[in-house]
Amino acid sequence: AAASDLQFALTEAAERFQEETGSEVRLNFGSSGNFRRQIAQGAPFELYLSADEAYVFALHEEGHTHNEGVIYAIGRLVWLQRSHRGDLPDPGNPLEGVKQAVAAHSNGQRERIALANPDHAPYGVAAQQALQSAALWESSAPLRVLGENVSQAAQFALAADARGGLVAYSLALAPALAERSEYVLIPEDWHAPLRQRMVLTRQAGDIAKQFYEWLQQAEAVAILQQYGFSTE
Amino acid sequence: MAKSIMGSGLKVLVKQRGPIPLDASFNCPAGELLALVGPSGSGKTTLLRTIAGLYQPELGQVVCMGNPWLATERRYSLTPQQRKIGMVFQDYALFPHLNALANVQLAMGHLPHAQRQSLAKQWLANVRLEGLEKRFPSELSGGQRQRVALARALAREPQVLLLDEPFSAVDQVTRRRLQRELALLRQQISIPIILVTHDLEEAAALADQICVLHNGVSLQQGSPETLFRRPTSPLVARLLDRHNIFEGEIVSVAGQLRLQWGDYDLEVAEGLTELTLGEKVTWYLPPSDIVLHRRARPSQGERENPVAATVHEMVVLGGITSISLRVSHGDMLRFDIATHAARRNQLAQGEQVYVSLLAEGIHLMSGNHVAMPSRHMPSKYVFD
Amino acid sequence: MAKSIMGSGLKVLVKQRGPIPLDASFNCPAGELLALVGPSGSGKTTLLRTIAGLYQPELGQVVCMGNPWLATERRYSLTPQQRKIGMVFQDYALFPHLNALANVQLAMGHLPHAQRQSLAKQWLANVRLEGLEKRFPSELSGGQRQRVALARALAREPQVLLLDEPFSAVDQVTRRRLQRELALLRQQISIPIILVTHDLEEAAALADQICVLHNGVSLQQGSPETLFRRPTSPLVARLLDRHNIFEGEIVSVAGQLRLQWGDYDLEVAEGLTELTLGEKVTWYLPPSDIVLHRRARPSQGERENPVAATVHEMVVLGGITSISLRVSHGDMLRFDIATHAARRNQLAQGEQVYVSLLAEGIHLMSGNHVAMPSRHMPSKYVFD
Amino acid sequence: MDWTALSVSLRLAGLTCLFLMPVGIWLGRALASAHFRGKGFCEALIALPLVLPPTVLGFYLLQQFGRDAPLGGFWATLTGGGLNFTFSGILLASLIANLPFAIQPIQRAFENVPANLREAAWCSGLSPWQTFLRIELPLVWPGILSAAALTFAHTLGEFGVILMVGGAIDGETRTLAIAIYDRVQAFDEQGAARMSALLLLVSLTTLGLVYGLAGRRRWMRG
Amino acid sequence: MDWTALSVSLRLAGLTCLFLMPVGIWLGRALASAHFRGKGFCEALIALPLVLPPTVLGFYLLQQFGRDAPLGGFWATLTGGGLNFTFSGILLASLIANLPFAIQPIQRAFENVPANLREAAWCSGLSPWQTFLRIELPLVWPGILSAAALTFAHTLGEFGVILMVGGAIDGETRTLAIAIYDRVQAFDEQGAARMSALLLLVSLTTLGLVYGLAGRRRWMRG
Ligand SMILES: Nc1ncnc2c1ncn2[C@@H]1O[C@H](COP(=O)(O)OP(=O)(O)OP(=O)(O)O)[C@@H](O)[C@H]1O
Ligand SMILES: Nc1ncnc2c1ncn2[C@@H]1O[C@H](COP(=O)(O)OP(=O)(O)OP(=O)(O)O)[C@@H](O)[C@H]1O
Ligand SMILES: [Mg+2]
Numbered sequence A: 001a002a003a004s005d006l007q008f009a010l011t012e013a014a015e016r017f018q019e020e021t022g023s024e025v026r027l028n029f030g031s032s033g034n035f036r037r038q039i040a041q042g043a044p045f046e047l048y049l050s051a052d053e054a055y056v057f058a059l060h061e062e063g064h065t066h067n068e069g070v071i072y073a074i075g076r077l078v079w080l081q082r083s084h085r086g087d088l089p090d091p092g093n094p095l096e097g098v099k100q101a102v103a104a105h106s107n108g109q110r111e112r113i114a115l116a117n118p119d120h121a122p123y124g125v126a127a128q129q130a131l132q133s134a135a136l137w138e139s140s141a142p143l144r145v146l147g148e149n150v151s152q153a154a155q156f157a158l159a160a161d162a163r164g165g166l167v168a169y170s171l172a173l174a175p176a177l178a179e180r181s182e183y184v185l186i187p188e189d190w191h192a193p194l195r196q197r198m199v200l201t202r203q204a205g206d207i208a209k210q211f212y213e214w215l216q217q218a219e220a221v222a223i224l225q226q227y228g229f230s231t232e
Numbered sequence B, C: 001m002a003k004s005i006m007g008s009g010l011k012v013l014v015k016q017r018g019p020i021p022l023d024a025s026f027n028c029p030a031g032e033l034l035a036l037v038g039p040s041g042s043g044k045t046t047l048l049r050t051i052a053g054l055y056q057p058e059l060g061q062v063v064c065m066g067n068p069w070l071a072t073e074r075r076y077s078l079t080p081q082q083r084k085i086g087m088v089f090q091d092y093a094l095f096p097h098l099n100a101l102a103n104v105q106l107a108m109g110h111l112p113h114a115q116r117q118s119l120a121k122q123w124l125a126n127v128r129l130e131g132l133e134k135r136f137p138s139e140l141s142g143g144q145r146q147r148v149a150l151a152r153a154l155a156r157e158p159q160v161l162l163l164d165e166p167f168s169a170v171d172q173v174t175r176r177r178l179q180r181e182l183a184l185l186r187q188q189i190s191i192p193i194i195l196v197t198h199d200l201e202e203a204a205a206l207a208d209q210i211c212v213l214h215n216g217v218s219l220q221q222g223s224p225e226t227l228f229r230r231p232t233s234p235l236v237a238r239l240l241d242r243h244n245i246f247e248g249e250i251v252s253v254a255g256q257l258r259l260q261w262g263d264y265d266l267e268v269a270e271g272l273t274e275l276t277l278g279e280k281v282t283w284y285l286p287p288s289d290i291v292l293h294r295r296a297r298p299s300q301g302e303r304e305n306p307v308a309a310t311v312h313e314m315v316v317l318g319g320i321t322s323i324s325l326r327v328s329h330g331d332m333l334r335f336d337i338a339t340h341a342a343r344r345n346q347l348a349q350g351e352q353v354y355v356s357l358l359a360e361g362i363h364l365m366s367g368n369h370v371a372m373p374s375r376h377m378p379s380k381y382v383f384d
Numbered sequence D, E: 001m002d003w004t005a006l007s008v009s010l011r012l013a014g015l016t017c018l019f020l021m022p023v024g025i026w027l028g029r030a031l032a033s034a035h036f037r038g039k040g041f042c043e044a045l046i047a048l049p050l051v052l053p054p055t056v057l058g059f060y061l062l063q064q065f066g067r068d069a070p071l072g073g074f075w076a077t078l079t080g081g082g083l084n085f086t087f088s089g090i091l092l093a094s095l096i097a098n099l100p101f102a103i104q105p106i107q108r109a110f111e112n113v114p115a116n117l118r119e120a121a122w123c124s125g126l127s128p129w130q131t132f133l134r135i136e137l138p139l140v141w142p143g144i145l146s147a148a149a150l151t152f153a154h155t156l157g158e159f160g161v162i163l164m165v166g167g168a169i170d171g172e173t174r175t176l177a178i179a180i181y182d183r184v185q186a187f188d189e190q191g192a193a194r195m196s197a198l199l200l201l202v203s204l205t206t207l208g209l210v211y212g213l214a215g216r217r218r219w220m221r222g
């Protein structure tokens, strides 16, 4: 069970793992919150890769895991917009698009800014912090569209009626999106670090434990980095 | 009021205040046919539904062949299935999703599967519906539907047959055939048959007994002869579409009791002695007891209660002519004679004629009172 | 076949092969009443529906008061609304969600709103439904529903009134009242009225003309008198529930043409000369033209075609007795006489009696043929 | 308590019913009286919006509603605004998603109107339109009510399509369903329960009243 | 193409229909013939599973299905297994979520059966059970069909409840709807479109055939 921002990275990692060890792992992507709940109800997930480390701590406290697991990646936030728009902000000023949309809004236009819901999605929280640090949180309020998760935020960001959105770096690098979109990275210090923690559940079998170990090896780390995740 | 056969036949007693006021009792021995007649809305269908177990009156008893079917006072009621009745609904109530044959077969649950189809075909043939077995009700004419309903009721081989105007939608020729079938059936199976009908001729021709209903109240039950010649009240006579209902007074002429009617003092064969001198009575004369005097050739018997009158109206209906005569004091006498007899006697509007009112036919009724539903419930039913 | 009034009245001509075979034509002048009679399933309802515009036959013409309503050959058809008809449906077709009053009011779209309610009440009173205005159809008895349907049809103040057995569910007394209302109405408004009925007496009493249908084919249209005395074919006679249909042969007796029937050579007033010697014919005698010889007192006219017969059956229906006589060669003569006349003549089963068959009543029909729907469509309709 | 979300929800559900019922009545009536070979497939076609997972249906609608897509472009030239992330957009999406509920019950109801009542109305002089209003409509009323109730309830609970097309904009496209979902995702279970209770209560009252009032049909009991 | 997901979906939808139709017939019939004061609210109550967003309903079911909850515990003592994350669990969830579709159309259909047909059946000697089977059932058939079609289609598309309760376990609780959702989330739009097309095709065929076969009711045309 893995957070949806791992969609591409983890798929590739799992393939590599299978090539190497011959063991197959089945991946289940979705909302970290849902997984946390399902594991608490005894879902047959063996390894939980959460986008929000708080869920891992909570599960541990409730006794569904043996330990607090480890941080396997730190996510990055990017500004994502449709390609060929010709107005990609320059890296020094990644939230220029938001500013333009806010300015256009006062002229009656409505170009939407997409982000994941800050109420429960880690990338949403990060996006909120980034906007706050650029003093755009209040003024962008009427333009914000909130995805249920970061994938949906990316879909919003690429919709015709949106200026763009703040989404996971990992998604921006995914081949399926790369050809349709362009992005600029948001500086890491504009938001609290997106620490992603994984943990083995009490039902973890040998292969899960093996995969858990393997994900901490250099080879896996390289794959994760290739998809925009940094590690500690 | 009606002959009682120990433990056999159907006995019905129903009373309630509302929503449909009822106060009726009648019975029908096995093997006989009872016709329920009465104005539209008088509760005939409701009574049939009560017998069938489809309507629960406030108070009621239904006993069939000695077995209780309904006894409200001890909260006892059999289901319609247990009563094993055959019913023709006034609006047929055919199953729209089944063809004619299947509609009939459905009522043959008591027979082995193998026999049903051929027997159902036979029943449809009996009601003259050969060749229409595969038609759905929506593809049949009104009268054809009614006959399917009749076949279905008969196919059940019931303990009691309840027919709610079963011939109302079929033509006269077919109706006669069906009536004949019904008469034959009655000779074969000995069950009570209750027939609701608006056709008084049909009632007279088919029924052993007739029960007259009015506003839910059973006014009189008796043989057709009794009802048509000796109705208990003017209301019954009127409900039976009888005319010749008049007012009179009991007088004494030369020491003999007579019925004074206008200028005439009529001889009466029966009932005069039970009345007191000077009493006003309502009386009725069946049209069969009005005898036209032959022109210029008075014959024997024609001296009885001779009355002079003028022809007010003549309506020729085929072989029969309906005649209305106006008597000098204004009352109107109505009767039918054969058309050729009318011709032979050269009757014409305005002509003066003489008729005899046969003393035997004059029926004295105890007054103008109209039987009303008694609002009083008996503490105990008297049955048998 | 029927009288033609220029441009007024209703004219109907319908032909089709299937699914309901039809080959009918009839007309009804304004102010007259045409009764459609025929066995159940003969297409009466279908013809009314054609007139109303609810059924489209393969080929058909309907002309009302000179205006074409339907002309299939030029694909012309008015909508039911445009035809402005009043129709009583055989199954009433009341609107279940409207009470009796609202059902009637609905048909009064041609009147100002303010008048509708009181007029609708009036119509309901005319059909004897005072006090039941607020009842929904499901709370009315069968006959009450039928009368709401009648009131609704009349309330429309139509150009043509189509009544599909409008009195079938009401009792005899109410029926007579309604028939009288209908007769009154006919005098007030001059529209064609088509009445489908199974009651031949009703047809005879109410209709100016009767049209007899069989398997969708109109066999004969004419006045009741004509139909009942001079049916064109044995089939028509049988459909009109006539008996006394016999076979005979044209013979010559002492140089005069006679009708040989068993041992008798009957005088015939009309029609003999059109037939050839030795021809077999079917003949019909109306029951009114069978005259019973008075016991021991032969009277004038009773010498006409005297026939000896034995009483086979006597059925007393109130004032009228139905008599069946068996003639020596086996044929059965049926006629009605007044019950007291039967008594006076001491008729009883098995008795020998004499009757005269009036020469004027004997109606010769051209043979045993049964008119069948012609499968041939005329290339052009002949209308007026 | 999120009152604006509730108001958006009620507005959306109300308007969906309002717009969808005429469509349902029209299509349901047409289907009830029509008899043609491919009718079964037509009826099946109508059920299809139900078959796709709501989010996926929403995703396709999101694409179709974009200004660069024919439908969205047409709307933009018509109104000047876009469809995505607007109330109009989620209303349209909700109309499409609820189509099956609107048509099926109404079609069944029309199938049950006896043909001879329609004919009797014509013979009483009622135009087809009057016949429809005064005879057919009262008779199919229970079916319409069922359709409206299912549509209303389903719109209130609809989440995937609305979120996808609407983007959860406060006061415009954020419905109570989305708000509840957000509460659940944020592990604010009490908040979610409170809102759920509110939503259930509002629905129960609305539907209960509608059913209760409409249930008093004396003429049906007979 | 994800054939196992398709098979799970079809199994789930089929079984949901199979189990829900008897319930719908029973409750629909009871409601159609009953007349009591609070009936309107009872009817409204039945629509409530629709009102909650599916994921939220799923969340509540997830809690109720746990071994420590009464329902889940009862199930565990009965069968030894749990409800959450099993096919039985999503089937039960799907039954609850589809209840409104099953009952409403069937109730309306029963309301339209004329009372005198039932009476005529009794008078023809049919027991209440035979009356039900041979008279009422054929007459309400179109209503049942509508209910089944709506249930079937909605179950195929159901996603929030199933995902929450089932956890998308391959071959057991991962339905085609979830698979399509996953494809969309992974921006694999071609894959999603292929699967959607498959799902639509299967539904169209199934429903079309059912409707087509059932539509041949000659007796309704008259
Ligand atoms: N639901 C009801 N509420 C009140 N009165 C009713 C209800 N249903 C029927 N009635 C009345 O009960 C009376 C008896 O009805 P019933 O159907 O038994 O009459 P009927 O004798 O069969 O008449 P018909 O010859 O017209 O069929 C009628 O006057 C009718 O109006
Ligand atoms: N859909 C149909 N398909 C085939 N035949 C039909 C269909 N509907 C009716 N018929 C037949 O058409 C014939 C004429 O029916 P119609 O209702 O006109 O008869 P009717 O004269 O009114 O009979 P009734 O006196 O019984 O009402 C009947 O024999 C009937 O069986
Ligand atoms: Mg009745």
Ligand SMILES: [Mg+2]
Binding pocket: B141, B142, B143, C044, C045, C046, C090, C164
């Ligand atoms: Mg007819």
